[in-house]
Amino acid sequence: MTAAQTVAAAVLESSASPCMTCSFQAEDVVALHMLLEMRTGIEVLFLDTVHHFEQTYAYRDKLAQAWGLRLVNLRAARPSPGLWQTSTDACCAKHKVEPLFSALESYDAWFTGLRREQSPSRANLVEVEPFTLPSGKVIRKISPLARWSMKEVWDYARANEIPLLPLYEIGYTSIGCEPCTSLPLDPSNPRSGRWHGQKLECGIHVQPAAVAESNKS
Ligand code: SF4
Numbered sequence: 001m002t003a004a005q006t007v008a009a010a011v012l013e014s015s016a017s018p019c020m021t022c023s024f025q026a027e028d029v030v031a032l033h034m035l036l037e038m039r040t041g042i043e044v045l046f047l048d049t050v051h052h053f054e055q056t057y058a059y060r061d062k063l064a065q066a067w068g069l070r071l072v073n074l075r076a077a078r079p080s081p082g083l084w085q086t087s088t089d090a091c092c093a094k095h096k097v098e099p100l101f102s103a104l105e106s107y108d109a110w111f112t113g114l115r116r117e118q119s120p121s122r123a124n125l126v127e128v129e130p131f132t133l134p135s136g137k138v139i140r141k142i143s144p145l146a147r148w149s150m151k152e153v154w155d156y157a158r159a160n161e162i163p164l165l166p167l168y169e170i171g172y173t174s175i176g177c178e179p180c181t182s183l184p185l186d187p188s189n190p191r192s193g194r195w196h197g198q199k200l201e202c203g204i205h206v207q208p209a210a211v212a213e214s215n216k217s
Contacts, residue, residue: 004144020111028113048073049095051177074099092202114143119191121200
């Protein structure tokens with residue numbers, strides 16, 4: 001068993017209600033494959049912002065069918081298409097942060113495909129950490145691939161015959177919503193094509209408590 005599998009297995013053993021967020025990027029799909037090998041039926045949360053690439057929706061549906069995923073599509077109650085044009089912060093908050101944090105209330109462990117190498121904003125990522133939701137509920141957040149390189153992700157996908165999102169073939173290195181994703185602007189930073197280089201995170205990986213604290217100062 002690899003170190004990543006050991007971390008995931010230890011959490012799964014003590015979790016009654018695990019879930020995994022999946023944007024259907026390579027690391028998410030690899031981490032999901034790893035988890036499903038250990039426990040079937042884990043709920044897979046997809047943040048349907050209504051702004052994804054057509055290719056992402058098609059790939060999601062194909063994989064969901066092929067793997068028999070328990071897919072949970074999370075949408076804002078009243079989506080606001082185009083809100084990103086006036087404020088990407090408000091748009092991410094409405095379409096990603098709020099629906100996710102609300103959904104996470106139903107789980108005790110939240111798996112992600114995050115990796116340190118993805119971005120300077122993730123350089124200090126740890127595999128298992130407590131995550132406090134806006135309600136005050138604390139769940140575990142687990143990123144089994146935290147220390148993996150992109151090569152390890154691709155090697156795992158190849159070894160397990162996992163098809164990846166076709167957008168990688170045309171040069172994307174990090175893939176989110178279509179209006180906020182371009183080819184990388186800095187070859188050393190895979191997430192540099194997100195939000196046209198204006199920000200690196202949408203907010204779902206920032207502790208709500210930390211946001212509240214920074215708003216006070
Ligand atoms: S990534 Fe862009 S389109 Fe998607 S929710 Fe955030 S601002 Fe909106």
